[in-house]
Amino acid sequence: xxxxxxxxxxxxxxxxxxxxxxxxxxxxxxxxxxxxxxxxxxxxxxxxxxxxxxxxxxxxxxxxxxxxxxxxxxxxxxxxxxxxxxxxxxxxxxxxxxxxxxxxxxxxxxxxxxxxxxxxxxxxxxxxxxxxxxxxxxxxxxxxxxxxxxxxxxxxxxxxxxxxxxxxxxxxxxxxxxxxxxxxxxxxxxxxxxxxxxxxxxxxxxxxxxxxxxxxxxxxxxxxxxxxxxxxxxxxxxxxxxxxxxxxxxxxxxxxxxxxxxxxxxxxxxxxxxxxxxxxxxxxxxxxxxxxxxxxxxxxxxxxxxxxxxxxxxxxxxxxxxxxxxxxxxxxxxxxxxx
Numbered sequence: 001x002x003x004x005x006x007x008x009x010x011x012x013x014x015x016x017x018x019x020x021x022x023x024x025x026x027x028x029x030x031x032x033x034x035x036x037x038x039x040x041x042x043x044x045x046x047x048x049x050x051x052x053x054x055x056x057x058x059x060x061x062x063x064x065x066x067x068x069x070x071x072x073x074x075x076x077x078x079x080x081x082x083x084x085x086x087x088x089x090x091x092x093x094x095x096x097x098x099x100x101x102x103x104x105x106x107x108x109x110x111x112x113x114x115x116x117x118x119x120x121x122x123x124x125x126x127x128x129x130x131x132x133x134x135x136x137x138x139x140x141x142x143x144x145x146x147x148x149x150x151x152x153x154x155x156x157x158x159x160x161x162x163x164x165x166x167x168x169x170x171x172x173x174x175x176x177x178x179x180x181x182x183x184x185x186x187x188x189x190x191x192x193x194x195x196x197x198x199x200x201x202x203x204x205x206x207x208x209x210x211x212x213x214x215x216x217x218x219x220x221x222x223x224x225x226x227x228x229x230x231x232x233x234x235x236x237x238x239x240x241x242x243x244x245x246x247x248x249x250x251x252x253x254x255x256x257x258x259x260x261x262x263x264x265x266x267x268x269x270x271x272x273x274x275x276x277x278x279x280x281x282x283x284x285x286x287x288x289x290x291x292x293x294x295x296x297x298x299x300x301x302x303x304x305x306x307x308x309x310x311x312x313x314x315x316x317x318x319x320x321x322x323x324x325x326x327x328x329x330x331x332x333x334x335x336x337x338x339x
Contacts, residue, residue, distance in 0.1 A: 004324055005072040006306060007331040009179070010230055010268045010292030013076040013114075014042060015102030016057040021087075021095060030095075031081045033057060042081060049081055049184065052296040059106050063113050065295075069302040074295070075331065076103065077117035077149040080183045085122035085155045093121045093131055100135070104143040115335065116145040117179055122155045129167035140176055146335045147177035147226075152209035153187075159209050160216025172222040175337045181230045182206050206234025210265065215247045219261045228266035228334055230292065232276060237267075237283045266334050268292025269326055270305060274312035277326075286322035290331040 014033045021030040022043075032043045033056075040056045041048040055062040056079075066074055078099055084092050100118035107116040118139035120132035139145045148171075157164055171178060182202040189201040210233050213219050229236075236243075240262065247253040263285050269277060270292035280289055291309065293301040306327060313323045 005328040005332070006070060007291060007328040008071050008074040008293050008295065008302070008305075009228065009290040009331040009334070010181075010270060011074045011076050011295040012056070012079045012297055013059075013062070013103060013106060014040070014056050014079045014082070015099060015106065017102055018082075019095065019098055021091060025091070027087075029086065030084070031079070042079060044081055050079060050297055052299075055296045059110055059114070062296075063110060065302060066113060069306070071302060071306070072328070073113055073115060075115045075117060075146065075179075075335070076106070077179060077181070078103070078119045079297070080149075080151060080181045083119055083122065083149070083151045083154075083181075083183060085151070087123060089121065089123045089131070092123050093135070096121045096135060097138075100139055100143055100145065104145055107145065116143075117147045117149045117177075118143065118145045119149055122151070129164070129170065132167055133170040136171060136176055137174060140174065140337070146337075147179060149179045149181055151183045152180060152205045153183070158216070159212040160218050165221070168218060168222045168225065172224040175224065175226070177226045177228070177335050177337070179228050179230065180206065180209055182209075182234070203231060203234035206231060207236035207239055210234070210236045210262075211243055213265065214258060214261045215243065215251070215253060219264055223264070225264075226266070226334060228268065228290065230268055230270065230294075232269060232271040232280055233265065233267040233284070236262075237276075237279050240283060263288065266290060266330075269309060270294055270298075270301065272308070274308050274315060274317050277309070277312045278317045281318060281322065286318060287325055287330055287333070289322075289326045290334060291327050 020032055022028045022032050028046050034041050038054045040052055042050040055065050096119050103116045107114045120135045136148055182205040188205040206229055210229055244255055244258045266288040267284050269289050293305045295302045309323050309326050312318045313320050
């Protein structure tokens with residue numbers, strides 16, 4: 001029997017040659033990568049907001065780490081802090097295009113080990129989706145990347161905002177896979193700092209985005225969308241029965257329809273507890289769960305995340321066949337753009 005591929009759907013890369021717009025414009029809200037030996041820090045507003053080792057920017061080091069962990073392929077996407085939606089549209093378009101081109105260059109130089117997700121310019125999504133749609137088409141066409149990464153609140157708009165409908169329509173027509181990742185300070189909780197932002201805020205933020213997709217009409221209106229959400233779709237799997245109950249009273253969405261819509265979404269399995277995979281399988285179906293590591297932002301998960309999936313098998317939480325899908329095949333299915 002051939003060896004099954006292990007595919008990590010959730011990892012980040014910050015290209016070292018990104019333009020330094022903080023220095024060029026004097027606005028330190030632009031993210032910058034500062035490399036000091038084998039360590040890198042991502043700065044914003046003069047403070048380090050992320051730190052990681054050499055694999056954050058060095059493709060050769062990343063491939064060596066994949067080899068050591070036994071991971072065959074990895075899907076790399078922008079570090080979420082680089083998904084700028086507050087800046088001048090022209091600058092943001094240039095920034096986003098540069099990042100996508102450098103990500104494509106990294107993928108091309110990886111010998112098939114890396115798959116890339118690009119970003120779209122966000123500031124104009126509250127006015128016109130044209131620039132975002134054009135870059136999405138360029139990402140999967142000219143650049144050969146596999147899909148796009150979106151923040152949970154692009155340009156301050158919830159996913160069911162009518163302004164985003166032309167964008168969703170274009171993404172559906174182009175059959176572009178979308179990976180949704182929360183960003184810092186999205187406003188989902190009342191406390192900043194840790195452990196509140198990472199431990200609660202990102203999960204709440206992701207759940208709110210998914211709720212807009214399921215109950216805000218997005219998945220009903222665009223049934224061909226292929227959307228995955230990071231971190232096990234946040235708090236939604238646990239909150240879903242309560243949300244479903246309120247939606248039935250508020251807008252008449254039946255529980256059966258809500259369940260069916262939710263199961264069209266995908267989620268990574270980066271939940272840090274094998275027991276949680278039981279509920280994720282119930283909510284999304286085991287075929288829609290994928291290995292995620294947040295590598296290298298969350299240290300150690302390149303080995304710990306696959307081990308957690310195997311632990312779930314050993315404890316009877318999921319079957320060995322389902323684990324095979326989670327560890328690789330499901331990600332390949334999600335990324336496939338064939339009709």
